[in-house]
Amino acid sequence: MKSNSNNTKLILLHPYIQKQGSSNRLWLLALVSFFTLAFLGTLIYSRESIVAGAASRVALVNNPASSSATAAANEPLPTTVINALIHYASRSNDTYHMSHKDIKLISDVLRKCATPCNLLVFGLTHETLLWKALNHGGRTVFVDENRYYAAYVEERHPEIDAYDVQYTTKMSEMMELIASAKEQVRGECRPVQNLLFSECRLGINDLPNHVYEVSWDVILVDGPRGDGPDAPGRMSAIFTAGVLARSKKGGNPKTHVILHDYYRNVEKICGDEFLCRGNRVESTDMIGHFVLERVDANSFQFCGHNRTAS
Structure with a gap:
């Protein structure tokens, strides 16, 4: 009767395989970070543009004379x-x-x-x-x-x-x-x-x-x-x-x-x-x-x- 120890299998992972898995995770993390930053940048820029446009419209309503001064000077x-x-x-x-x-x-x-x-x-x-x-x-x-x-x-x-x-x-x-x-x-x-x-x-x-x-x-x-x-x-x-x-x-x-x-x-x-x-x-x-x-x-x-x- 053979001992159970003879049936034990030893599985070794090659270092290259371990390194490749780690590298893939880093690339995935970098890609997610890039898109996150791009989204935040777009959101901030859009908000500033909207605020600036609104401010211009408010200034035009509150002081229409100054906005038309240049045009009036040439009339x-x-x-x-x-x-x-x-x-x-x-x-x-x-x-x-x-x-x-x-x-x-x-x-x-x-x-x-x-x-x-x-x-x-x-x-x-x-x-x-x-x-x-x-x-x-x-x-x-x-x-x-x-x-x-x-x-x-x-x-x-x-x-x-x-x-x-x-x-x-x-x-x-x-x-x-x-x-x-x-x-x-x-x-x-x-x-x-x-x-x-x-x-x-x-x-x-x-x-x-x-x-x-x-x-x-x-x-x-x-x-x-x-x-x-x-x-x-x-x-x-x-x-x-x-x-x-x-x-x-x-x-x-x-x-x-x-x-x-x-x-x-x-x-x-x-x-x-x-x-x-x-x-x-x-x-x-x-x-x-x-x-x-x-x-x-x-x-x-x-x-x-x-x-x-x-």
Whole structure:
């Protein structure tokens, strides 16, 4: 009779099998942990988004004015407001104020301009605040010959952006300056150029750099003084307006240039010379309205058919 001990079976597990079972459990644990964290992250993010959205809606309800401030700033002025501004500005007791007819003409040009409109004005005058208001939502820059008056206006009206320029011309030199510009039409007095680097006697080159980079939609020439032979006259302002319009880089390719006091010799002669009679679209006793288009950089003629360099 055999002993029961002979029937005992010994079962040994190979170490590799034990190690593999442990590894599988670790991978399973890592996988469960990953999905748990992902779920919690999604839940937290969704909750924050819902809270933020709700807060925005509450703010919009409680303060609708602030939410629409940006949109309102770019909206054009209502016609009733424009008409009221023109009415009261033209009824001023100031001797040098513009007539209702002339202000209306300029206002109509600004209203047709796409918003925002870039308006450059030569001269700080009785209508300065009016131009700023009528170009609501746009960019308006003023240039004046009197640095002290420009500083005074900016101090009194911080919303006005004004710069002074030192004119070196005299009205008595007008014909000489025109002849010099014609002689240098392929050099320093080119119709298309960056005037910041120009040595043309009629070009204004001492304004802040950014003024030369703006694509001006409307340029109003109502300064500097032109009341005597030693006054600077508006030769440089008109020449500069013509170059800025033809050198326009972006936006609408057309620029409206408006000359005030168009009945005077300087304004009429220089306007016809550098803005060109063929570009004049309307005129009154006091206003000359020209529309210029940007031209090729190799154009070397202000008026007529533009000849390009060979």
